[in-house]
Amino acid sequence: MTETSGFLTSNGMAIDLTDLTIDKAHKHLKSRDFSAMELADAYLEVIEKKNPEINAYLEIYDDVKKQAQQAQEIFESKEENIVTGIPLAIKDNILIKGKQASAASKILEGYTATYTATAAHKLIEKGAVFLGRANMDEFAMGSSTETSAFGVTKNPRDLSRVPGGSSGGSAAAVAMGGALAALGSDTGGSIRQPASFCGCIGLKPTYGTVSRYGLMAMGSSLDVIGPITKTVADAEIIFKAICGKDKYDSTSISGSINAVSPKKEYIIGIPREILEIEGIDKDVKENFEASIKKFESLGFKTKEISLSNIAYALASYYILMPAEVSSNLARFDGVKYGLHKKGANLLEDYLNTRGEGFGVEARRRILLGTYVLSAGYYDAYYNKANDVRRLIADDFENVFKNVDIIITPTTPTPAFKIGEKVNDPLSMYLADIFTVTANIVGIPALSIPSGAVIREEKELPLGLQLMAPHRGEHSLFMVGSQFLGE
Ligand code: GLN
Numbered sequence: 226m227t228e229t230s231g232f233l234t235s236n237g238m239a240i241d242l243t244d245l246t247i248d249k250a251h252k253h254l255k256s257r258d259f260s261a262m263e264l265a266d267a268y269l270e271v272i273e274k275k276n277p278e279i280n281a282y283l284e285i286y287d288d289v290k291k292q293a294q295q296a297q298e299i300f301e302s303k304e305e306n307i308v309t310g311i312p313l314a315i316k317d318n319i320l321i322k323g324k325q326a327s328a329a330s331k332i333l334e335g336y337t338a339t340y341t342a343t344a345a346h347k348l349i350e351k352g353a354v355f356l357g358r359a360n361m362d363e364f365a366m367g368s369s370t371e372t373s374a375f376g377v378t379k380n381p382r383d384l385s386r387v388p389g390g391s392s393g394g395s396a397a398a399v400a401m402g403g404a405l406a407a408l409g410s411d412t413g414g415s416i417r418q419p420a421s422f423c424g425c426i427g428l429k430p431t432y433g434t435v436s437r438y439g440l441m442a443m444g445s446s447l448d449v450i451g452p453i454t455k456t457v458a459d460a461e462i463i464f465k466a467i468c469g470k471d472k473y474d475s476t477s478i479s480g481s482i483n484a485v486s487p488k489k490e491y492i493i494g495i496p497r498e499i500l501e502i503e504g505i506d507k508d509v510k511e512n513f514e515a516s517i518k519k520f521e522s523l524g525f526k527t528k529e530i531s532l533s534n535i536a537y538a539l540a541s542y543y544i545l546m547p548a549e550v551s552s553n554l555a556r557f558d559g560v561k562y563g564l565h566k567k568g569a570n571l572l573e574d575y576l577n578t579r580g581e582g583f584g585v586e587a588r589r590r591i592l593l594g595t596y597v598l599s600a601g602y603y604d605a606y607y608n609k610a611n612d613v614r615r616l617i618a619d620d621f622e623n624v625f626k627n628v629d630i631i632i633t634p635t636t637p638t639p640a641f642k643i644g645e646k647v648n649d650p651l652s653m654y655l656a657d658i659f660t661v662t663a664n665i666v667g668i669p670a671l672s673i674p675s676g677a678v679i680r681e682e683k684e685l686p687l688g689l690q691l692m693a694p695h696r697g698e699h700s701l702f703m704v705g706s707q708f709l710g711e
Contacts, residue, residue, distance in 0.1 A: 232267035234259040240267050242402050247311050247459040250405060254300060254310050261300065261310030265293035265354055268312045272356065272403045280378045281388075281397035283317055284325060285357040296352040308466050309352035314398035314407035317358040318365055318441040319450065321345050328441050329373035330363045332582025333563040342439020343474065344408060344450045344467040351466060356404055360394030363584045364554065365415055365443045367391050368656040371647050372586040379643070380422060383683040386640040389419030389656075395453050396423040406454040406463055410440055412447045413542055414635075414660025417672035420453050421635035421688025424674050426705070427453050428460045429660075431696045432667035434480035435464075436471035444549040445476075447542075447664040457673065457706040464698060484696035491704050493520050494530040494628030502536075504655055505637040508678040512687045513634045516675045516708075520632075523707060530624045530631065534616045535662055541617070542661040543654060544597050544610035550587075551594025557582065589650065618666045625694045630704050633659045635672040635688030639680065663692050671701040673709055 232240040238258055253259055269289060276282050286292075289312075296310035315321065318328040320338035327333040341349065349355070362372040370378040370393030378393045380386040381401040388397040392409030396419035399407050409416040411429040420427025428451045435450045442448060452463035461482075468480025495517060500510050521527055559565040559578030566577035583591070597606035624631065637658055646653040663670035675689035689708070693700045 232263075232270060234263045240264065242267055242271065245405060246456050247307065247405055247454070247462050250311060251307050251309075255305065261293040261296035261354065262290060264310060265289050265312050265356070268356055268403060268405075271401070275381070275401045275403060278379065278384065279381055279397055279401050280360055280376050281394045281401060281403055282314065282357040283327070283329070283360050283375055283394070286324060286355060289354060289356055292354045296354055299352040306351040306466070307462055308348055310354060311405050312354045312356050313348065314357060314359040314395050314404040315345060315355050316392050316395050316407070316409050317361050318410060319345055319408055320439040321349070321355065324358070326358065326441070328364045329361045329375055330582065330584065330587065331374045331564060332557050332578070334374075336563040340439060342450070343436035343471045345439065347467050347469075359392070359398050359407060362391035362393070362415075363587050364441065364550070365391040365410055365412055366550070366586050366590055368414070368418055368653050369641070369646065370394060370419075371643065372584055374584055377643055380640050382424060382685060383640065383680075385642055386685070387422065387643055389422035389636075389640065391415040392453060393419045396420050396425050396427070399423070399425050399453050399455060406452055406459055408450055408463075409453050410443075410448060410450050411664065412443045413546060413664050414657045416451045416453060417635050417660050417670060417688065417690060418656060420672045421674075421686065422640040424686035425453050425455060426457055426460050426674070427451070427672040428464055428698070428701070429663055429670045430464055430468065430480065430698060431669045432664070433476050433478040434468045434696065434698070436469070436474040436477045438471055438473035442553040444546040445553060446549060447546060457671070457702055457709060457711055460671070461702045481696075482699050485694065485699060487699060487703065488629060491525060491629040491700060492627070493525050493527045493704070494624055494631040495527055496530050496532050496535065496631060496633065498531060499535060499633055499659070502637070502658060505634070506639065508639070509634045509637060509687060512676050512678070513689070516632065516689050519708065525704075528628050530628060532617075532620045532624060534613065534620050537613045538617055538662040538665055539654065539658050541610040541613040542657070542665060543593075544606050545614065545665070547590040547594035548598050548607050549594070550590045551598065554583070554587065554591055586650070614665050617662060621666050621668065629693065629697075629700055631692045633690045633692075635659060635690040639678050639685035639687055659690055668695055669693050669698045669701055671705050673705045
C-alpha cells in the first residue's frame with residue numbers, strides 16, 4: 226500500500242497505517258496501544274491529504290469522532306468485537322439512516338437515507354467506524370468510476386488511470402491508506418474489478434448470503450454487498466460480520482462459513498479456453514500461467530476444464546442486467562426521492578427529472594432494458610438470456626463435481642487510462658468478461674493480487690479470480706490465503 230506511516234499517538238507510539246490490517250488494529254486497540262479515536266484521526270489525516278486529488282470519498286461524515294468515541298466505550302466495557310473501532314469506507318449506494326446517499330447520481334443529490342442497510346447495521350452495532358461514503362459509477366453502472374456525476378476517482382497506483390468500477394471509490398480509499406477496509410457492491414464485477422486494479426482483495430459473496438436490504442437495487446437477481454480489504458483474512462472478517470439471513474430481504478440465506486465442509490486438498494480448475502477471447506492483454510495471460518505454476522508449486526492439483534457456454538455470459542448479462550435496471554430505476558420519478566424538475570404536467574415532470582437527473586450510461590441501460598422487456602422482444606431477448614443463464618449454471622454445476630475452485634484472471638487488462646474507454650461502451654463492457662459469470666450463477670468469487678506489470682514506469686497490479694460453488698466462501702479464503710502466503 227502507499228506510504229502513510231508516522232501518525233504519533235499521545236503515548237508516543239507511531240501508527241504505521243501501511244502495515245495495519247483489521248486483525249492487527251484490533252490487537253493494538255485491545256492492548257490500548259492506541260485508542261479508536263487516535264486510529265480514526267490517523268485515517269482522517271490521510272484522507273485530508275490525499276482525497277482532494279484522488280476523490281475516493283464524496284463525503285467524510287461529520288460524526289466520525291463520535292463514532293470512534295462510542296467504539297472506545299465498547300472496548301472499555303470489554304464487549305468488543307474484531308470490527309469495533311475499525312475505520313471503514315462505504316459505497317454511496319448503501320444506506321445509513323440520517324446520512325446522505327446518492328449512488329453518485331444527480332437524481333439523488335441531497336437525498337438522506339431514512340433507514341440503515343442491514344450489512345451496515347451489523348457493522349455499526351459492533352462498533353465499526355464509517356469514515357465516509359465512497360465514489361462509484363452512477364447507480365453502480367460502469368467499470369471505471371467515470372460515470373459518477375461527482376467526478377472520476379483516480380487510481381492511487383497511477384493517478385492517470387481509473388481505479389476500476391463501479392466500487393472504484395471503495396477500492397481507492399483502501400489502496401490510498403484512507404480506510405482499513407470498505408464495503409462495495411457487485412452486480413457483474415464491481416467489487417472484484419476495482420480491487421484488482423488497485424491491488425486489493427475483493428470478495429463477491431454467494432448471492433443472498435449478505436442482505437440487500439438498504440442497497441440501492443441495480444440488478445436484483447445479481448446484486449450482492451461485499452468487502453474490499455488488504456488481506457484475505459480481513460475479507461473473511463468483514464464477510465462474517467455482515468452475512469446472514471435477514472427478515473427484510475426474502476432472498477437472503479444463511480451465510481454460515483461452514484456451509485461447505487473444508488477439504489484436505491483443493492483441486493484447481495483451469496478453463497484455459499477463455500484465454501483465447503480477443504482483447505486479453507499478453508501480460509495478463511502470462512501472469513495467469515505463472516499463477517497456475519504457483520499453485521502447482523504450492524502442492525495444489527490443477528485440472529483443465531471446459532465451460533462451454535461461458536462465451537455467452539457477457540452477452541446475457543448485458544440483457545438481464547439492463548432489464549432489471551430499467552425496472553429498478555423506475556422509482557426515481559421526481560416524486561418519491563431527491564431531484565424534482567417541474568414541467569407543465571406530470572409526464573413532463575417525469576421526463577424533465579429523469580432526463581436531467583440520470584447520466585448517459587444510466588439512460589442507455591434504461592432504454593436497453595425497456596427494449597428487451599417490451600412485448601415484442603421479450604421472448605427473443607430476455608427469455609433467451611434467462612435460458613442461457615440456466616445453461617451456464619449447469620456448466621458450473623458439472624465442473625464443480627471435479628474441481629473445488631475455478632480460476633481466471635480478474636480482468637483482461639490492468640487499469641486503463643482515464644478517458645480511454647469512456648466513449649466506447651462496448652470496450653468498457655469487456656472489462657467485465659471474467660467477472661459477470663459468478664453473478665449470473667450466484668456463486669462466490671474472490672479477487673486477489675497476483676503480481677504487477679510495468680506501464681510507463683508505474684507498477685500496475687493484476688488480479689486473479691477464484692470461484693467456488695454456492696456458499697463455498699471458506700474454500701476461497703483457504704486457497705486465497707495460501708496463494709498469498711498469508
Ligand atoms: N461493470 C459492470 C457493469 O457496468 C458491473 C457493475 C456492477 O457490478 N455493479 O454492469
